Amino acid sequence: MKFHYFLPTKLAFGFGALDEIGAEAKALGGTRALLVTDRVMVKTGIAGRVEESLKGVSCELFDEVEAEPRIEVAQAVADRVRAAGYDIVIGVGGGSSMDMAKVASGLATNPGPAKSFVGNNLFTKKPLPSIMVPTTAGTGAELTVTSMVTVDGHKQWINSSLLLPSAAVVDPELTMSMPPGVTAATGMDALCHNVEAYLSSAASPITDSAALEGIRLIVANLETAFDSGGDRKAREAMSAAALMGGIALQARMVYGHSIGYTIATRFRLPHGVSCGVPLPYMISNYAVACAPKIGRLAEAFGVDPDGDPADVGLAVGERARGIAAHLKVPTTLKEVGVAEGDLAALAEECVTMYPRPNSPLVFDAKSMAGLYRRMWEGDLRS
Numbered sequence: 001m002k003f004h005y006f007l008p009t010k011l012a013f014g015f016g017a018l019d020e021i022g023a024e025a026k027a028l029g030g031t032r033a034l035l036v037t038d039r040v041m042v043k044t045g046i047a048g049r050v051e052e053s054l055k056g057v058s059c060e061l062f063d064e065v066e067a068e069p070r071i072e073v074a075q076a077v078a079d080r081v082r083a084a085g086y087d088i089v090i091g092v093g094g095g096s097s098m099d100m101a102k103v104a105s106g107l108a109t110n111p112g113p114a115k116s117f118v119g120n121n122l123f124t125k126k127p128l129p130s131i132m133v134p135t136t137a138g139t140g141a142e143l144t145v146t147s148m149v150t151v152d153g154h155k156q157w158i159n160s161s162l163l164l165p166s167a168a169v170v171d172p173e174l175t176m177s178m179p180p181g182v183t184a185a186t187g188m189d190a191l192c193h194n195v196e197a198y199l200s201s202a203a204s205p206i207t208d209s210a211a212l213e214g215i216r217l218i219v220a221n222l223e224t225a226f227d228s229g230g231d232r233k234a235r236e237a238m239s240a241a242a243l244m245g246g247i248a249l250q251a252r253m254v255y256g257h258s259i260g261y262t263i264a265t266r267f268r269l270p271h272g273v274s275c276g277v278p279l280p281y282m283i284s285n286y287a288v289a290c291a292p293k294i295g296r297l298a299e300a301f302g303v304d305p306d307g308d309p310a311d312v313g314l315a316v317g318e319r320a321r322g323i324a325a326h327l328k329v330p331t332t333l334k335e336v337g338v339a340e341g342d343l344a345a346l347a348e349e350c351v352t353m354y355p356r357p358n359s360p361l362v363f364d365a366k367s368m369a370g371l372y373r374r375m376w377e378g379d380l381r382s
């Protein structure tokens, strides 16, 4: 066994953690902060609450982050952070806001257009210190090396271990006002991160232990958080599970997110819904390739772990499909609106644009087209 793990982010977790953000910012040398967020966070007062908690650190707002942010937004936040003497960047919101804050911290000290950083490990200078404040329980972006950007309609990534935030303040209180639809989509995203990282051939004992506990927490709490948004225990568990997903993501993911990317923009699906649709099929299709690990995955889902791996995988996939159905997340590509005639083209896009070298199952365009057809029909078998 051989693996690397690197996570330099200081973490404050729990109800009331937001009170610690001023001290964290000052400890990082922050005197003048750029708060990167979106207009919803400003309107709902959450950005204001963070600003207040930053006592003693002056704060200016960049509130132009959009869902699935385009590279132009990354450029706009870069222009803003470079134009004035900020010494710390704070990201407040879901994955999009945190991703743009991470990019801003990197582009503040590294010259060049935002587009030239799309790819892996292209930052050379140490970024500005950064603190992430998630307001959803989903992406785990507060603990990951990745910032997703949309370039010419396609999902691309800016990856660098230098983008790992200096600190993350995870206060479940900030997730309490999420409406059910957002709770469902972001919670499915967290489930996908944990499951896909667990199925990855780059998984390690560290990522596996985080992923299994993340899955266990989600299976026990996501439906409650969706049904009763005021349930503090469920919200707290979901915030922790999203963090587990961020920790697990160093194992990278399998094809679920790739499939999600091919349908997200076309069908205007929230990120967590787009990767949630393929999730049950990922579990059942990978079960034999991941046979030695499928029993522990089944246990985390509360499913009988004993038996033929293919059958166990089908039962776990069925359980995941049941959770998606409870959350009103579509479970077939047909429901999403994919036309039967487009399946082969989407499958081709999936394997060419979003390959997964760490997938224990190898797909070509033809075998992926078969999987797309089964996902269209709702057939969990591989």
Ligand SMILES: [Fe+2]
Pocket: 139, 189, 192, 193, 257, 271, 275
């Ligand atoms: Fe995701």
